Amino acid sequence: MSTPLAIEPGLYYSNGAYGRNWGVRLVLTCESPDGGSEPEVTFKGVAGTCRRKTGRCALREFRRWARYRVALNENSWQRVGGDDTMAED
DSSP states (O other), rough: OOOOOOOTTTEEEEEOOOGGEEOOOOOEEETTTTSSSOOEEEEEEEEEEETTTTTEEEEHHHHHHOEEEEEEEEEEEEEEEEEEGGGOO
């Protein structure tokens, strides 16, 4: 069993999809709204199907969507790290 993908504010994540379904989101915050409940992720879509959209969801939901962390390299989004950064299915 692999380690769950670490979700951190200020980092970019992709859903790993192809074509029209592909997207990249920037995590703005990852915190528990009342300090005790499940953490929520606030994000901003920056590329693909997510572009110009903002949203909020439970951390577990964001982890299901995110396949790996990415970074912008000149004009393209590239995967950061190796297999240890993959999310579980």
